[in-house]
Amino acid sequence: MAALIECEDVWKIYRVGDVEVQALRGLSLTIEQGEFVAIMGSSGSGKSTLMNILGCLDQPTKGRYRLNGIEAGNLKPDQLAGIRNQQIGFVFQSFNLIPRTSALENAQLPLFYRGLPLKEQRAQAAAALGRVGLQGREHHYPTQLSGGQQQRVAIARALVTSPSLLLADEPTGNLDTQSSQEIMKILETLNRDEGITIILVTHEVDVAAYATREIVIKDGQVLSDRVTKARPTAIPVGV
Amino acid sequence: MSAFVWLTILTALRILARNRMRAGLTMLGIVIGVAAVIAMVSIGEGAKRAVQAQIATMGTNVIVIFPGVTSASGVRGSQGSAMTLTVSDALDLKKRIPLLADTGWAKRDVMQIIYGNRNWNGPINGISPSYLTIRDWSFTSGGPFTQTDLESAARVALIGQTIVGNLFEPGEEPVGAVIRIKNVPFHVIGVLAPKGQSAQGADQDDVIFIPFSTAERKVFGTSFIGSVGAMFGSTDQVEDLPMAAEQIREVLRSRHRIQAEQEDDFTIRTQVDIGKVQEGTSETLTMMLFAIASVSLLVGGIGIMNILLVSVTERTREIGVRMAVGAKRRHIVMQFLIEAMTLSLVGGLLGIVLGIAGAKLTTLIAGWPTIISGNVILLAFFFSLVVGLFFGLYPANKAARLNPIEALRYE
Numbered sequence: 001m002a003a004l005i006e007c008e009d010v011w012k013i014y015r016v017g018d019v020e021v022q023a024l025r026g027l028s029l030t031i032e033q034g035e036f037v038a039i040m041g042s043s044g045s046g047k048s049t050l051m052n053i054l055g056c057l058d059q060p061t062k063g064r065y066r067l068n069g070i071e072a073g074n075l076k077p078d079q080l081a082g083i084r085n086q087q088i089g090f091v092f093q094s095f096n097l098i099p100r101t102s103a104l105e106n107a108q109l110p111l112f113y114r115g116l117p118l119k120e121q122r123a124q125a126a127a128a129l130g131r132v133g134l135q136g137r138e139h140h141y142p143t144q145l146s147g148g149q150q151q152r153v154a155i156a157r158a159l160v161t162s163p164s165l166l167l168a169d170e171p172t173g174n175l176d177t178q179s180s181q182e183i184m185k186i187l188e189t190l191n192r193d194e195g196i197t198i199i200l201v202t203h204e205v206d207v208a209a210y211a212t213r214e215i216v217i218k219d220g221q222v223l224s225d226r227v228t229k230a231r232p233t234a235i236p237v238g239v
Numbered sequence: 240m241s242a243f244v245w246l247t248i249l250t251a252l253r254i255l256a257r258n259r260m261r262a263g264l265t266m267l268g269i270v271i272g273v274a275a276v277i278a279m280v281s282i283g284e285g286a287k288r289a290v291q292a293q294i295a296t297m298g299t300n301v302i303v304i305f306p307g308v309t310s311a312s313g314v315r316g317s318q319g320s321a322m323t324l325t326v327s328d329a330l331d332l333k334k335r336i337p338l339l340a341d342t343g344w345a346k347r348d349v350m351q352i353i354y355g356n357r358n359w360n361g362p363i364n365g366i367s368p369s370y371l372t373i374r375d376w377s378f379t380s381g382g383p384f385t386q387t388d389l390e391s392a393a394r395v396a397l398i399g400q401t402i403v404g405n406l407f408e409p410g411e412e413p414v415g416a417v418i419r420i421k422n423v424p425f426h427v428i429g430v431l432a433p434k435g436q437s438a439q440g441a442d443q444d445d446v447i448f449i450p451f452s453t454a455e456r457k458v459f460g461t462s463f464i465g466s467v468g469a470m471f472g473s474t475d476q477v478e479d480l481p482m483a484a485e486q487i488r489e490v491l492r493s494r495h496r497i498q499a500e501q502e503d504d505f506t507i508r509t510q511v512d513i514g515k516v517q518e519g520t521s522e523t524l525t526m527m528l529f530a531i532a533s534v535s536l537l538v539g540g541i542g543i544m545n546i547l548l549v550s551v552t553e554r555t556r557e558i559g560v561r562m563a564v565g566a567k568r569r570h571i572v573m574q575f576l577i578e579a580m581t582l583s584l585v586g587g588l589l590g591i592v593l594g595i596a597g598a599k600l601t602t603l604i605a606g607w608p609t610i611i612s613g614n615v616i617l618l619a620f621f622f623s624l625v626v627g628l629f630f631g632l633y634p635a636n637k638a639a640r641l642n643p644i645e646a647l648r649y650e
């Protein structure tokens with residue numbers, strides 16, 4: 001079976017006026033289904049740029065990016081939207097919940113664009129909230145939730161579609177140590193028990209420690225790439 | 240898709256309810272525009288219906304022929320200024336034109352009428368008995384005079400309600416009374432049922448009818464014997480009116496020996512023509528209404544567009560999030576279009592309610608008749624929808640063309 005993620009000589013070049021910024025410079029990378037990858041690197045090294053390409057929010061200037069064998073570089077905006085909806089979940093540093101909209105409705109959002117019947121949308125979103133420990137908070141608005149709880153709503157929103165890939169760009173960046181640990185434990189459990197591939201960007205070593213593989217980026221290229229832990233078995237429990 | 244549309248409408252309503260003040264101000268243009276149109280169309284329709292009712296009092300399928308030429312503007316020299324039409328014209332028309340069910344004639348003059356110690360200056364009409372049936376006159380008491388009365392120049396009179404009111408005591412029975420017209424005694428044999436105002440605004444009940452021959456010989460004086468003030472014809476079918484009018488014209492031209500290049504020395508008007516003149520004025524009114532409506536809907540639409548552009552900017556991050564979780568362009572477009580249409584529709588509905596209330600109030604306060612037509616309401620509804628759609632299109636497309644990464648980063 002092909003790897004989940006295959007980057008080959010990926011370049012991303014931004015042009016601001018006359019200045020050319022090479023955010024990614026021929027980066028190559030392969031990530032298998034079920035991995036938990038921490039991406040580290042100094043500020044401006046190109047981590048978010050890479051995440052955007054991996055998440056099909058953006059496309060490489062040069063080079064190839066295949067997700068589940070699909071060449072994402074040639075797709076049109078609506079096709080990319082379809083892939084994001086079907087295969088990818090996002091968790092952002094700043095939570096990015098829709099304001100004045102309940103936790104349930106926020107978690108429901110990806111299903112809304114799948115055109116699922118309303119009842120099913122609600123049931124699945126409620127289940128996702130349950131998985132991040134937010135049962136009973138379905139009708140709370142973002143302003144009525146703590147930062148950690150808001151981020152958990154965001155995780156529920158990301159996993160409500162059962163994506164194969166979960167991308168988290170500094171998910172604990174706005175959280176205290178306690179909440180960070182809670183969030184990381186949830187992600188760890190999702191990876192271990194449900195086999196969801198997780199790629200996470202962080203500046204913190206103890207956050208990166210939850211991952212099974214650590215990739216360091218420098219100047220838009222992979223500086224180092226090492227397995228830090230034995231990967232949890234790919235064989236589902238009970239077989 | 241239907242769950243999507245439904246939820247989007249709910250969301251739009253929620254946003255609207257949250258920003259009630261802002262939404263209200265945005266909708267104001269549409270509310271006022273729609274309300275003005277509904278109210279004014281209702282008043283216009285009411286007035287039109289009233290005019291139609293007045294035209295109906297002329298009789299059924301009536302053709303009127305005046306002596307003399309009418310200028311293009313419709314201004315006519317006073318009746319009797321030309322003496323070109325005669326009783327024999329009227330009789331000959333009936334003989335030669337099968338389409339005409341009947342013809343009648345009349346000649347009028349204002350004279351003093353005396354009853355007891357009261358007097359009144361009213362129009363005396365010498366008429367043929369057929370005139371009464373052509374013009375659909377009916378009676379509240381007594382009845383018409385006959386052909387025999389006409390031939391014997393009987394001194395009998397039919398009087399209208401205004402005359403009754405001015406000459407008789409309330410409750411007094413006019414039939415059987417003797418009134419004096421220019422000192423000639425007349426027996427009142429019938430009281431005419433009221434007709435109210437004519438389409439031109441004249442009081443049709445201020446009238447006295449006497450046999451044409453009596454009028455000629457005993458009241459009006461003997462000059463121009465045989466000439467009439469106006470002739471009347473009627474057809475069985477309203478569709479026959481234009482054809483009958485044309486045939487009347489041909490017969491009269493040949494009887495009056497008018498050369499091909501000469502103008503008619505008479506004027507023909509059918510009931511349909513008279514209705515058209517009235518419709519013409521209400522059409523001008525309608526045009527003005529639509530001008531007002533278009534301007535206010537335009538202003539309302541621009542208001543909606545403006546507020547939506549603000550909304551798109553305010554909610555850039557939200558749009559980014561929606562795109563990240565898989566919203567396609569059409570989803571974003573739909574969302575903002577539905578918001579725009581919700582605004583314009585709610586505005587339209589408020590306008591409809593306000594317009595109906597305005598029309599009802601006009602009837603209540605000014606006493607004008609108003610008719611609220613379902614078509615206008617439907618049209619207003621439809622137009623507010625179209626305004627929302629049209630002016631929502633630009634902001635919606637602007638939102639859908641946002642770059643998801645930039646939208647997510649937007650501060």
Ligand SMILES: Nc1ncnc2c1ncn2[C@@H]1O[C@H](COP(=O)(O)OP(=O)(O)OP(=O)(O)O)[C@@H](O)[C@H]1O
Nearest residue numbers: 014015016021023042043044045046047048049050
């Ligand atoms: N839209 C853009 N236009 C121009 N330059 C950009 C754009 N986005 C990113 N860059 C540049 O690309 C480089 C990489 O940026 P990126 O956001 O990927 O860094 P990062 O590793 O995520 O940094 P941090 O840890 O601070 O989040 C930076 O030099 C940045 O200035």
Ligand SMILES: [Mg+2]
Nearest residue numbers: 047048049169
């Ligand atoms: Mg970054």
